[in-house]
Every structure is written in structure tokens, then in C-alpha cells.
Amino acid sequence: MGMAMRVAGTRARSAVPSATDPLNPIWHPSPNFGERRDGLTPSLIVIHYTAMDSAQAALDRLCDPKAEVSAHYLVGNDGTLWQMVREEDRAWHAGAGEWHGQTDINSRSIGIELDNAGKHPFPEPQMHRLEQLLRQIMYRWAILPNGVIGHSDMAPGRKFDPGPRFDWLRLERNLLATPRGYAAGPQTASKGQFRNLAQAAGFSADVDDDTLLHAVRLRYRPWGRGPLQQADLAPLIPHS
Incomplete structure (x- = not known):
């Protein structure tokens, strides 16, 4: 398939894992999902940490109907990748918040959970798999680097993931997040x-x-x- 330009948020092909997907995520379906509202399609990717003891504990919770939470993907600290919700469906990962004035982030986004308690660095195998996944999702839905955000970006004060140990600079250098500015700025900060x-x-x-x-x-x-x-x-x- 060619790299023709597409409108942001437009699906290029089926988002369901297939045998030809080089990432080959483990399909572990969660019952916690619904239809995206108002005809919305993914234009954002929200990165989370699980803040749980293990990837298995997080997987169990994200697939527990009583918990009423889910995400599209979970990346283990060893790079293992699970998919719980199809990309075209609405997972329940973001909650209340907004980004660029837009609400209902769940209907606008794909959620990626990283197996991490938020207190230690994210291992290389996990970051490598995350970068591979981001590239695929961004291509499938024509999402630009400015559409890759953290949970704390859209829910300040309520959420703190992916936390202070997450390597945003690495994503920026690889064109997987918006590059930060380095201008000196005003002499006084108001x-x-x-x-x-x-x-x-x-x-x-x-x-x-x-x-x-x-x-x-x-x-x-x-x-x-x-x-x-x-x-x-x-x-x-x-x-x-």
C-alpha cells in the first residue's frame, strides 16, 4: 500500500490484528468497549502507565467487566504486546478531560497502557515495542506527532501517567511526539x-x-x- 496522504483520523485499513501484522499482538478481548460517538475516529493516542504489580494483573483488570475500564493495547515491560479492543472501537481509558478544547477523548483516541508503576524507568524492550506500535497506529489513522499525548496532559491534576520517568524526549527525537521548543522565551515568566x-x-x-x-x-x-x-x-x- 502506498504512503498517500490521508485526512487525520481516517482509517486506512482494518485495525484488527492479523497474522501478517509484524507486531502480532496477543488478542485478549475485553468486554469494556463501545462505539465511538458522533462518527469520531482516532486522532489522538493516549499513553498510560498501569500502576499495578504486573502486566497480568493489569490485563485482568482491563478485561474485568466490573472494573469498567479498558485500553486498546497493553505493552509488558519485556515488550510483550496485547490488544484488548479493536482500534475502530471506543475503549474506556481516558475518562474526563480535554485536549485542544476537545472533550470525549475516548471517542477521539487509542489508549496504550504500559506495564509500569510510575516509579522506575521504562525498559528498552518496552519502549522499542511502543515505538513500533506508535508508528503503525499513526500510519493507519494518519495521526501526526502532536496527536501523541500522556494521560496527564488531558487530565491535569486527576491523572499523572505516564509519569516523570517516561522518556518523552526519545519519542520526540523519533518524530513520535511533538518536539519541544528551546527558545529562550520572555525574560520574565508571567x-x-x-x-x-x-x-x-x-x-x-x-x-x-x-x-x-x-x-x-x-x-x-x-x-x-x-x-x-x-x-x-x-x-x-x-x-x-
């Missing part, structure tokens, strides 16, 4: 300027200044502490 830049970058949820700052730092400067600094604005300034 809360108004910061909020405007954050909203333009996609952080549009209605939260207070401290919660917004924490969410942006989780994505770009997880080591950042204290009040707003000039360095907090720099990653949000788009490349010229």
Missing part, C-alpha cells in the same frame, strides 16, 4: 503568558495555575520545582 502558551500547545483543561504547571512539567520538565520559571515556558514555544 502566569498569563504561561497559560496562553500551554493552551496553545493543547493543555486546555480548566484547572488552576499550579495544577497546569505540574502537568506541563510532567511532560517537559519533571525535575522542575518551585514557582513558575522562564524554563517552564521554553518547551511550549513552537518552532519558528
